[in-house]
Amino acid sequence: xxxxxxxxxxxxxxxxxxxxxxxxxxxxxxxxxxxxxxxxxxxxxxxxxxxxxxxxxxxxxxxxxxxxxxxxxxxxxxxxxxxxxxxxxxxxxxxxxxxxxxxxxxxxxxxxxxxxxxxxxxxxxxxxxxxxxxxxxxxxxxxxxxxxxxxxxxxxxxxxxxxxxxxxxxxxxxxxxxxxxxxxxxxxxxxxxxxxxxxxxxxxxxxxxxxxxxxxxxxxxxxxxxxxxxxxxxxxxxxxxxxxxxxxxxxxxxxxxxxxxxxxxxxxxxxxxxxxxxxxxxxxxxxxxxxxxxxxxxxx
Amino acid sequence: xxxxxxxxxxxxxxxxxxxxxxxxxxxxxxxxxxxxxxxxxxxxxxxxxxxxxxxxxxxxxxxxxxxxxxxxxxxxxxxxxxxxxxxxxxxxxxxxxxxxxxxxxxxxxxxxxxxxxxxxxxxxxxxxxxxxxxxxxxxxxxxxxxxxxxxxxxxxxxxxxxxxxxxxxxxxxxxxxxxxxxxxxxxxxxxxxxxxxxxxxxxxxxxxxxxxxxxxxxxxxxxxxxxxxxxxxxxxxxxxxxxxxxxxxxxxxxxxxxxxxxxxxxxxxxxxxxxxxxxxxxxxxxxxxxxxxxxxxxxxxxxxxxxxxxxxxxxxxxx
Numbered sequence: 001x002x003x004x005x006x007x008x009x010x011x012x013x014x015x016x017x018x019x020x021x022x023x024x025x026x027x028x029x030x031x032x033x034x035x036x037x038x039x040x041x042x043x044x045x046x047x048x049x050x051x052x053x054x055x056x057x058x059x060x061x062x063x064x065x066x067x068x069x070x071x072x073x074x075x076x077x078x079x080x081x082x083x084x085x086x087x088x089x090x091x092x093x094x095x096x097x098x099x100x101x102x103x104x105x106x107x108x109x110x111x112x113x114x115x116x117x118x119x120x121x122x123x124x125x126x127x128x129x130x131x132x133x134x135x136x137x138x139x140x141x142x143x144x145x146x147x148x149x150x151x152x153x154x155x156x157x158x159x160x161x162x163x164x165x166x167x168x169x170x171x172x173x174x175x176x177x178x179x180x181x182x183x184x185x186x187x188x189x190x191x192x193x194x195x196x197x198x199x200x201x202x203x204x205x206x207x208x209x210x211x212x213x214x215x216x217x218x219x220x221x222x223x224x225x226x227x228x229x230x231x232x233x234x235x236x237x238x239x240x241x242x243x244x245x246x247x248x249x250x251x252x253x254x255x256x257x258x259x260x261x262x263x264x265x266x267x268x269x270x271x272x273x274x275x276x277x278x279x280x281x282x283x284x285x286x287x288x289x290x291x292x293x294x295x296x297x298x299x300x
Numbered sequence: 301x302x303x304x305x306x307x308x309x310x311x312x313x314x315x316x317x318x319x320x321x322x323x324x325x326x327x328x329x330x331x332x333x334x335x336x337x338x339x340x341x342x343x344x345x346x347x348x349x350x351x352x353x354x355x356x357x358x359x360x361x362x363x364x365x366x367x368x369x370x371x372x373x374x375x376x377x378x379x380x381x382x383x384x385x386x387x388x389x390x391x392x393x394x395x396x397x398x399x400x401x402x403x404x405x406x407x408x409x410x411x412x413x414x415x416x417x418x419x420x421x422x423x424x425x426x427x428x429x430x431x432x433x434x435x436x437x438x439x440x441x442x443x444x445x446x447x448x449x450x451x452x453x454x455x456x457x458x459x460x461x462x463x464x465x466x467x468x469x470x471x472x473x474x475x476x477x478x479x480x481x482x483x484x485x486x487x488x489x490x491x492x493x494x495x496x497x498x499x500x501x502x503x504x505x506x507x508x509x510x511x512x513x514x515x516x517x518x519x520x521x522x523x524x525x526x527x528x529x530x531x532x533x534x535x536x537x538x539x540x541x542x543x544x545x546x547x548x549x550x551x552x553x554x555x556x557x558x559x560x561x562x563x564x565x566x567x568x569x570x571x572x573x574x575x576x577x578x579x580x581x582x583x584x585x586x587x588x589x590x591x592x593x594x595x596x597x598x599x600x601x602x603x604x605x606x607x608x609x610x611x612x613x614x615x616x617x618x619x
Binding site for chain 1: 327328337338340342345403404406409410425429431434436441442444479482484490521543548549552566594605608
């Protein structure tokens with residue numbers, strides 16, 4: 001009995017203190033997170049009217065969702081566009097940032113220079129600046145100039161392709177994708193950071209053991225690096241999906257936001273947002289289940 | 301002439317060496333290619349920002365403008381209302397970002413070092429905060445801030461004294477400061493997560509020594525834990541400042557006057573249009589405005605980058 005008491009750690013002795021540490025946060029979460037979240041769900045199922053004393057809600061069933069899906073112009077198109085972008089951009093971002101992180105994690109001359117260079121997009125991505133540089137629909141003309149500037153800078157590849165007899169449609173298609181890669185590289189900043197810190201946390205001993213056992217670099221990569229990155233991979237996927245939803249280039253969010261800002265329609269706007277996150281969240285959840293079933297199980 | 305004898309050993313060495321050279325050439329080629337993509341945007345920005353508007357469509361000018369000019373910056377400064385907007389950003393967004401750096405660490409320390417009832421559920425809420433984008437809560441918060449209330453207490457008092465005392469917080473800095481003060485501001489879920497992973501890796505011995513010396517929990521946190529977690533602080537501070545600087549969604553929803561820089565940049569085209577005598581959407585003006593916008597953060601980053609990049613290795617965000 002005595003020895004147990006002796007071995008009790010700080011943690012259990014001060015469990016009340018722990019609660020005090022998170023108490024401010026807990027109040028904040030109730031006030032600024034959970035309550036508004038529930039309220040937006042409520043908004044999406046009701047008719048909201050605002051007047052001087054506050055706002056009033058009247059239950060309306062799925063009316064707002066029906067309106068968003070079938071009556072509002074553009075919403076369904078935006079949703080489908082956004083989902084197609086989601087389906088190819090996220091894998092590309094993941095693979096690209098993973099490759100860059102692996103390269104940046106190895107020892108070579110000028111590593112710190114390249115690291116600091118690659119984190120510059122972290123600063124600029126997600127800001128309004130990207131509306132002027134990226135492929136936002138509102139500034140189409142600017143982005144056209146930007147994209148031709150990339151490629152015309154050194155060699156005019158497009159005209160070379162045309163002269164080689166490749167039809168214009170194919171050329172446009174190829175260059176459309178090339179230009180997108182430029183945009184996608186810019187979205188990799190934080191993911192590279194997360195992957196590098198994940199790579200750093202893999203214990204060195206594992207590699208030493210595998211070297212002694214005579215494993216090749218390739219086997220080392222697949223049987224140590226990739227499985228050990230499990231948790232950071234999950235974090236990166238989550239971050240990328242969230243980032244995709246928050247981005248100023250996301251048409252669905254922009255539309256819902258415009259409804260809210262320009263017309264002050266709270267109910268339809270929250271229905272649009274919830275519908276979008278239900279779809280995106282659902283897809284992500286399914287992917288995670290598949291990932292758990294197949295990859296993680298095999299690694300273990 | 302002496303003949304070089306090729307033993308199996310030198311052959312092996314030669315093979316290793318060529319392989320090394322090939323790998324490093326490929327590595328640099330890859331890194332430079334990606335670096336080009338990163339830098340080209342910035343070069344493009346500068347190239348247009350220093351150019352006379354007439355030269356934009358001049359095919360003979362590709363990267364280096366024929367005549368350098370600072371006139372674009374003058375227009376952009378005026379259109380952005382730069383110094384006022386900069387002041388707003390610093391006092392509202394950046395201040396709230398810095399508050400968040402501290403409050404999130406307090407909450408994370410509670411999660412990392414203590415065990416109490418319901419900890420698992422509450423930590424799940426932290427994860428949920430990472431997952432749910434801020435726009436979701438912003439829709440209803442924009443209504444709540446107009447009639448701000450603490451769990452219905454103010455409304456109750458108001459009914460008793462027959463006067464509505466619920467303050468309208470919209471358009472004031474409070475909409476940013478208040479959530480940050482409670483540790484639930486912009487992306488605080490992620491910050492709590494980063495701190496949590498870091499604190500869990502800190503050795504407990506120092507804190508135990510402080511307890512034996514009679515310090516209470518909070519003093520220990522302030523005097524012992526905080527000074528030894530500068531690395532985590534730096535990472536979170538940079539992310540927090542950058543994300544608050546770039547915040548656009550919340551500012552445009554909550555703040556009508558006192559616009560921060562991000563909002564005034566997004567309205568650049570219309571404000572240039574309203575200023576007489578300038579073309580509405582000249583590329584040169586917007587690029588100059590973009591440079592003015594990112595300049596403070598870039599300077600901050602360049603000052604801190606060496607420490608920041610070293611810290612990423614050590615924070616172990618992923619644990």
